[in-house]
Amino acid sequence: NAGVTQTPKFQVLKTGQSMTLQCAQDMNHNSMYWYRQDPGMGLRLIYYSASEGTTDKGEVPNGYNVSRLNKREFSLRLESAAPSQTSVYFCASSESVGGYYGYTFGSGTRLTVV
Amino acid sequence: QQPVQSPQAVILREGEDAVINCSSSKALYSVHWYRQKHGEAPVFLMILLKGGEQKGHDKISASFNEKKQQSSLYLTASQLSYSGTYFCGTDPPSSASKIIFGSGTRLSIRP
Numbered sequence: 001n002a003g004v005t006q007t008p009k010f011q012v013l014k015t016g017q018s019m020t021l022q023c024a025q026d027m028n029h030n031s032m033y034w035y036r037q038d039p040g041m042g043l044r045l046i047y048y049s050a051s052e053g054t055t056d057k058g059e060v061p062n063g064y065n066v067s068r069l070n071k072r073e074f075s076l077r078l079e080s081a082a083p084s085q086t087s088v089y090f091c092a093s094s095e096s097v098g099g100y101y102g103y104t105f106g107s108g109t110r111l112t113v114v
Numbered sequence: 115q116q117p118v119q120s121p122q123a124v125i126l127r128e129g130e131d132a133v134i135n136c137s138s139s140k141a142l143y144s145v146h147w148y149r150q151k152h153g154e155a156p157v158f159l160m161i162l163l164k165g166g167e168q169k170g171h172d173k174i175s176a177s178f179n180e181k182k183q184q185s186s187l188y189l190t191a192s193q194l195s196y197s198g199t200y201f202c203g204t205d206p207p208s209s210a211s212k213i214i215f216g217s218g219t220r221l222s223i224r225p
Binding site: 033035040041043044047058061065090092097098099100101102103104105106107108 | 115116143144146148151154155156157158160161163201203205212213214215216218
């Protein structure tokens with residue numbers, strides 16, 4: 001019962017480096033999301049994919065790109081990392097974008113940009 | 115659009131009750147509640163879809179006042195396992211059904 005799997009769990013980047021955060025779900029969910037969590041800020045939506053083949057911006061999309069590779073996988077790319085992108089990143093999935101059965105979250109990726 | 119949660123933090127002794135509030139400046143289609151323990155992922159507790167709806171399991175319940183654009187989470191006879199940060203997520207019409215989360219309420223339970 002894997003649910004939502006995120007890799008890597010930890011990452012340290014130098015300013016200007018690029019990287020891709022991977023996310024895969026095995027629940028046959030249609031919708032997938034990327035959130036970032038900063039102390040005192042709650043969870044802020046970066047990008048989401050309502051269904052395979054579609055992606056849309058969330059609250060804080062600047063500096064990020066996403067790819068919905070197939071129904072299972074949704075990746076988040078940082079093209080040129082900045083210290084302001086130091087955060088914990090959570091991927092989530094749900095049956096539909098309204099999440100009427102709730103969102104299932106992955107265990108998170110702790111990213112530090114130095 | 116971010117919903118406002120109150121209080122920001124609360125400390126209880128085991129067995130005491132707590133209420134966490136979530137309010138929005140916009141009309142809402144639904145309200146989600148999640149709990150996150152330190153260093154872990156948020157876990158879904160429940161969703162309320164209709165005004166006046168109340169739900170609960172075990173000793174955690176919630177209500178949704180659609181007209182007042184707010185929801186409350188009730189924790190009765192709190193247990194140590196209830197410690198964590200509670201987030202509400204709201205779904206206003208302008209959000210295309212994606213959930214916008216509040217900044218969280220940190221709940222600490224002392225023996």
